[in-house]
Amino acid sequence: MNQPQIVILNSNLATPRDESRRAWLRHAGMLAGAFALAGTASSEAQTPATGTTGAATTPDAPAATPAPMTDREYLSVVEDKSTNPNHPEITIPRASKTARPGDVDILNFALGLEYLEADFYARIVQAHQNRAYLSPRVYQIAQKLAADEASHVEAILDILGRAAATPVAKPQFVFPENVFLGQLAFLDLASTLEVTGTGAYLGAAPKVQSNDALKFAASVYGIEARHTAIIRMLNGQTFSPLASEIPLSVEEVTRRVTPFIVV
Amino acid sequence: MSHPIETDFPTDSDFLLSRRAVLAAGALTALALSLPALPARAAEINYSDTKALRFLQELTRLQSDFSLRAALSSPAAALPTRETDALNLIARQDNEVMRWFAAARGKYGVSAFAGPSTLNQASSRPLPQSRFNAGTFTNREQIFARALEIKGLTVGAIHGAVGAAKDPQLVQALAAIGGVQGRHLAMLSELAGQPAFVAFETPLSMREVAGKLAPYGFNTEVIG
Numbered sequence: 001m002n003q004p005q006i007v008i009l010n011s012n013l014a015t016p017r018d019e020s021r022r023a024w025l026r027h028a029g030m031l032a033g034a035f036a037l038a039g040t041a042s043s044e045a046q047t048p049a050t051g052t053t054g055a056a057t058t059p060d061a062p063a064a065t066p067a068p069m070t071d072r073e074y075l076s077v078v079e080d081k082s083t084n085p086n087h088p089e090i091t092i093p094r095a096s097k098t099a100r101p102g103d104v105d106i107l108n109f110a111l112g113l114e115y116l117e118a119d120f121y122a123r124i125v126q127a128h129q130n131r132a133y134l135s136p137r138v139y140q141i142a143q144k145l146a147a148d149e150a151s152h153v154e155a156i157l158d159i160l161g162r163a164a165a166t167p168v169a170k171p172q173f174v175f176p177e178n179v180f181l182g183q184l185a186f187l188d189l190a191s192t193l194e195v196t197g198t199g200a201y202l203g204a205a206p207k208v209q210s211n212d213a214l215k216f217a218a219s220v221y222g223i224e225a226r227h228t229a230i231i232r233m234l235n236g237q238t239f240s241p242l243a244s245e246i247p248l249s250v251e252e253v254t255r256r257v258t259p260f261i262v263v
Numbered sequence: 264m265s266h267p268i269e270t271d272f273p274t275d276s277d278f279l280l281s282r283r284a285v286l287a288a289g290a291l292t293a294l295a296l297s298l299p300a301l302p303a304r305a306a307e308i309n310y311s312d313t314k315a316l317r318f319l320q321e322l323t324r325l326q327s328d329f330s331l332r333a334a335l336s337s338p339a340a341a342l343p344t345r346e347t348d349a350l351n352l353i354a355r356q357d358n359e360v361m362r363w364f365a366a367a368r369g370k371y372g373v374s375a376f377a378g379p380s381t382l383n384q385a386s387s388r389p390l391p392q393s394r395f396n397a398g399t400f401t402n403r404e405q406i407f408a409r410a411l412e413i414k415g416l417t418v419g420a421i422h423g424a425v426g427a428a429k430d431p432q433l434v435q436a437l438a439a440i441g442g443v444q445g446r447h448l449a450m451l452s453e454l455a456g457q458p459a460f461v462a463f464e465t466p467l468s469m470r471e472v473a474g475k476l477a478p479y480g481f482n483t484e485v486i487g
Contacts (some may be wrong), residue, residue, distance in 0.1 A: 104447040151462040198442060205438050206431035215426040218438060222422055222445045224466030229446035230459045239450045245442035
């Protein structure tokens with residue numbers, strides 16, 4: 001059995017990210033303890049994320065220094081929750097720098113799943129805008145889901161940034177064409193992805209070491225469960241078949257999402 | 264007092280009330296397969312876990328009572344089938360959850376009583392179990408308003424307990440239940456024409472939840 005590798009915890013946030021699919025699957029392998037990477041993945045390096053803390057730097061040429069903002073412009077930015085992550089009304093849970101190495105792996109695994117969901121819903125919204133195929137209510141929900149999943153991605157990147165941990169690179173995803181053409185196909189796949197995400201968080205919950213990471217994961221997990229209920233309801237299914245959620249192992253989660261990750 | 268489940272427990276009240284009391288051998292009632300496995304009995308009972316379980320048992324008891332009353336109320340009978348089915352399903356699952364917490368508390372040795380009352384740790388005086396006492400329901404809006412309020416507090420309380428629990432198995436068990444409670448909340452919100460979800464759940468403290476549910480009959484003495 002391969003020894004699990006600990007993600008390097010250092011403050012060098014300028015280190016290039018690992019290649020996308022292999023990096024995410026490696027994190028899955030760390031969690032599982034023994035996972036054989038299948039196939040070969042490209043080794044294209046990707047630019048590191050800047051994160052919401054803005055502490056990282058990119059190897060790209062620095063942007064030109066912007067002109068100083070007027071007081072009115074500054075206030076508009078501060079008061080705009082979409083541009084100011086520190087807006088007092090935003091209550092995104094923030095973990096302290098206490099994420100343990102194991103927690104980093106778990107958060108990176110979750111990040112991969114959130115990347116998947118965020119990309120999925122964003123594409124669905126775009127597809128509907130190109131050719132309306134969803135009912136108004138379903139489209140409205142898809143938009144909300146896209147926004148929420150993007151928030152989850154940002155929040156995990158923020159936590160990893162605060163812990164000076166390297167976030168896994170965003171993989172490239174591929175989805176069946178019919179989800180962009182038919183509402184039922186979209187809802188079916190959405191239901192699968194949400195149940196998988198919910199089960200993944202629940203399966204990982206006992207393994208989370210730091211309290212802050214656990215609280216954050218729980219806050220995201222709870223919403224994933226709500227997503228599942230609404231999607232099932234829209235799909236004509238029972239919104240809550242059981243009295244408790246079902247945890248999924250890393251292996252099961254990986255099996256379910258691997259088909260959507262581009263090699 | 265006879266216990267519906269355990270019959271060979273010690274009668275020493277100090278032993279029963281001790282947080283580190285070790286359960287005598289006894290089988291707990293098997294629960295529905297849909298519920299998570301009970302957390303393994305810890306060698307040393309963690310006070311936070313114990314207190315949380317005691318609190319959540321009372322909370323889910325109140326919620327279950329409310330859900331049942333709401334589902335059986337006169338206004339509920341006149342609701343569209345979709346809404347009636349949702350309320351019935353929620354009531355059924357809330358009842359399962361209530362019974363799970365009753366058994367879980369017994370597993371942790373805080374109190375073997377899965378029956379009608381809990382014990383005040385200081386005085387051994389039996390505490391009345393929480394019953395929803397906010398009167399009857401007169402219309403659909405009142406049903407959903409109360410349902411959303413109680414369910415929202417339950418979801419917040421469970422997520423708060425998830426963040427505080429020490430036993431990893433209990434973390435998962437509480438989270439598993441909290442997830443479905445969130446599904447209930449999403450569905451109730453949808454039916455009430457309100458946003459079904461936000462970006463992140465908000466955990467709530469036991470004290471905050473107890474205070475807000477006190478007007479509905481929640482026994483705040485369970486949190487000490």
